[in-house]
Amino acid sequence: MTEIRFGYKASNEQFAPTELLNYGVMAEEQGFDSVFISDHLQPWRHDGGHAPFAMTWLGALGARTERITMGTSVLTPTFRYHPAIVAQSFATLGSLFPDRVVLGMGTGEAMNEAPLGVEWPEGKVRFARFREAVRVIKKLWSEDRVTFEGDYYQLDRATIYDKPSTPVPIYLAGSGPAATKYAGRAGDGYITTSGKGAELYTDTLLPAVRTGIELSERKPEDVDMMIEVKVSFDHDLEQAMEATRFWGALGLTPEQKHSVEDPVEMQRLADALPTEATAKRFIVSTDPDEHVARIKEYLDMGFTHLVFHAPGPDQAKFLKLYGEEILPKLRALV
Template identity: 65%
Template sequence: MSESRLRLGYKASSEQFAPGPLLDFSVLAEELGFDSVFLSDHFQPWRHDDGHAPAALPWLGALGARTSRIAIGTSVLTPTFRYHPAVVAQAFATLGLMFPGRIILGVGTGESLNEVPLGIDWPPSPERFARLKEAILLIKQLWVEDRVTHHGTYYSTENATVYDRPDTPVPLYIGGSGPAATRLAGRIADGYITTSGKAPELYTDVLLPALAEGLDKEGRERAAVDTLLEVKVSYDRDRDRAMQDTRNWAALALTPDEKTGVEDPIEMQRLADALPVERAATRWIVSDDPAEMISRIREYQALGFNHLVFHAPGADQERFLRSFSAEVLPGLRQQTR
């Protein structure tokens, strides 16, 4: 993806909403002028009570059929445990044929919350990364070659062919919050996905330098990789409501040590609900002022992120979409002309 213009997207919270309402919100996002819609591919949500986890693949097909313009994709899908990489290659080739130029495959190393409940032994980080790299290379090979025989460390195919595929392969984005996956994105991906709300030094001193290193290693231009940031925003003209809405996603404020080894949504919910709202809100830009919201979002754009996908935590997503599209998006677009 070589576009450098600012693109503004909507994060469909598949962990928070049932598939039907989620689809309606995403269709509305297109009507209101958003450029893209992304959703995660979870087997289990972060919360048990009122949690949801619709399957991403059929849901993307439904969204494609009900929309005509927006780019749609995963942020992110794990092609290494629940799915064989060849099945992912087949599914996204089909989606790419059905909705040309609109499908994006975002992949990552995954969460134990989604894999351990299926009887999968959760390996350490180096193996998860090695599996991801092998899976990506196999997917990309299946998109351009016939009768692929592959006997790798983790996956095998024998004379495998994805028969129905678009002439131009689907763009593949790599999601990551560490330097290894980010560097890999710079080397072989069409896009890079990460999330907002972390220490500024992580972006300036670790992630973006790793992306540049990956690009330089392969002699690629900066514009070769779309830089997608999932921006966590809680925006409402009622500031207290904007603060309270972040409680739905308090699990994001848990430290890695606090959630390591937690594969049960009931336990994750218990840990999250024990946090005060002030801590739950730390991962979010919380504001009741459009100018403040625009200014703080622009800080991420100044770092070099050119595709901003907005994730709102509140239960009333239509309220968010209508107010944010009317009061914040125009200011963001105007400042980039």
């Protein structure tokens, strides 16, 4: 039987490094199975935003915890970071914390890359560059003195000397059929986010993942199906709704935010939305049973690793409430 896991999304766009670290430690104490951190150079909004360096933060989290799985959701190995640097950093993390580290990767956002002088390319180019980066990382983890001549990256007798004793799983994100099929074919796990309508998952994304898994000659249970489930839980409904406003950018259409490179502009667009729009991507309720019922929909679709993203400023309150009122009910289901 496939193991079902429940994790916590540590939002580095919203909290300073030390505060966020304390929340990661608290997640383990409250019974969560994993902690995944975003990887941003710049946050979704300028005022009150943060962007601690994910790889450094993961090292600190590993040192402060004992059992949780931890990783990125998601890191972009194509512009800010050369894929060889990503391979080296996660090999080190995997050596320090065996069987506890996951490398989650995606094709990126303009706002994280363009401020460093990157000319943000079209999606087809980003995807091709991403696939090549994944190949580079895998080769560096499995071979010594790697020479590689790609369209975007070149290696000349490169070696990662401190490889972990057990492989670091690679999880790949995808929001369209091509990237999702690739995630199923090349990844140890698949990452997507909730709140986009059931048909997208059941009719497009999950079939594409399964096709990719079949092409890799593996079984569905060989790939961890991870989804970030956006939840706002509070005993006060007004507070649960209002908490979603910090994450108003999630209520924007892909067309509205695709090429936005400035957190100030992203913030302006998000703040113009009504609260009903900022809340639409979240499960917002004061009722634990309603949360469980709506989360169960994702379990029924076939997701096996649910990572909860709460939007509110009081994450300690969220972790305590979810740990006491929601997680036991979810574990009873599985």
